[in-house]
Amino acid sequence: MIEIRPAQSKDLSALLELESSCFATDRISRRSFRRWLSHPDCVFTVALIEQQVSAYALVTLRRGTHLARLYSLAVAPSARGQGLAEKLIKASEDGARDAGSIYLRLEVASTNYAAITLYKKLGYKQFGLYEDYYEDHGPALRMEKCIHPYTPSGDSRTLPWLAQTTAFTCGPSALMMAMAGLPGDYQPSPEDEIQLWREATTVFMTSGHGGCHPLGLALAAQRRGFYAQAWINNPGPLFLDGVRDENKKRVMRIAHESFVSQCEAAALPVHYEDMDQQQVIDHFQSGANVLILISTYRMDSMKAPHWVVMSGYDDRCLYVHDPDRGDTSTASMQDEDARSALDCQHLPIARDNFNAMSRFGSSRLRSVVVISSAAKS
Structure with missing residues (x-):
């Protein structure tokens, strides 16, 4: 008799034995299993035959989004052929x-034909390929299924995804994606990522290097031949929430006033008002790319301002490219603290969640930067 139930802490030894019998490399460790068994942001299920754990499936949930990922699936060799994988x-x-969740995504070894056949049978479609993904340097197919079907109505343009290479360059990375996704010959580079930050930085934040000011990003885009507009619901100065040092505040005010003056001199349109979701979609439909300032609280419980770029929309969600892969310098790609590129592209964010995410700080700051390829009157 087959029983499907949530994984429990008492299953740890059986899970480790199952992992060892199924995988020669890329194994989940005891520590990781223990963490996932008590983690709130996952769906961890086991299949039992005669009360013995014979298979498991681990799905991770991306906070603040409607995206889930099949992190690992294993069926004991002695239990194969009984449909456990499909049931799980x-x-x-x-x-x-x-x-x-609206989407479930996964990676599968390109040589695992049985698994690929099963995923296709269940409605998963390939949308990418990772070269040199596994410990043995083998490639992985990227597959996806909409587990909450809907009729898409968004733009299907191709928007490149770029990872930020520092903790403070989400704005430049989002801007590079936006500019590279428009007609023209703009080519993003690590050098330009840092140069854009130098042009757009607020200088300070609560700690460490400052992030990027919306007006600074808009000015940087204009200097590179793009038409830029900025929407800010607060005349500023911006990002002073949580900054206690008065000298830092003074410098940030000076930087803000400088950006305002530069926009006036460059005739760059600045709208001191909210842009609602329909206006964001309208600009996207017109062919523009849209940078949106969000708070990361619903994603990682940290109240930090963060720039993303819109990549699509439908009736339920807005989709964004997130340049932040987490702490890839200290975490392996088998750890939830370091996200794969797959986890950062076309993140579906429910519209009701997005309204809350696109506000930052006690001032409820909302800001959008719209980038177009051609100058407009």
Whole structure:
């Protein structure tokens, strides 16, 4: 008799034994299993045959989005051929859907033909390829399924994804994606990432290097031949929430006033008002790319301003490219603290969540920068 149920702490030893029997490399460690068994942002399911754990599926949930990822799936060699994988995947889809996910994504070795056949049977479609993904340097297919079907209505343009290379260059990376996704010959580079930050930085934040000011990003885009506009619901100065040092505040005020003066001198349109979701979509539909300032609180519980770029929309969600992969300098790609590129592209964010995410700080700052390829009157 087959039983499907949530994984429990008492399953740890059986899970480790199962992992060892199924994988020669890329194994989940005891420490990681223990963490996932108590982690709130996952769907962890096991299949039992005669009360013995014979298979498991682990799905991780991306906070603040409607995106889930099949992190790992294993079936004991002695239990194969009984449909456990299919049962676990369907149970995982149900759990992820109940948690609010719209998409379930996965990676699978390109030589694992049986798994690929099963995923295709269940409605998963390939949308990419990772070269040199596994410990043995083998490639992985990237597959995806909408587990909450809907009729898409968004733009299908191709927008490149770029990872920020420092903790403070989300703005430049988002801007490079936006500019590279428009007609023209702009080529992003690590050098330009730093140069854009130098042009747009607020100088300070609560700690460490400053992030990027919306007017600074708009000016930087204009200097590179793009038409830019900025929407800010607060005349500023910006980002002073949480900054206690009065000298830092003084410098940030000077930087803000300088950006305002530069925009006036460059005739760059600045709208001191909110832009609602429909206006964001209208600009996207017109062919522009849109940078949006969000708070990361719903994604990582940190109240930090963060720049993303819109990549699409539908009736339920807005989609964004997020340049932040987490702490890739200290975490391996098998750790949830370091996200794969797959986890950062076309993130579906429900419209009701997005309204809350696109406000920052006690001032409820909202800001959007719209970039177009040609100058407009």
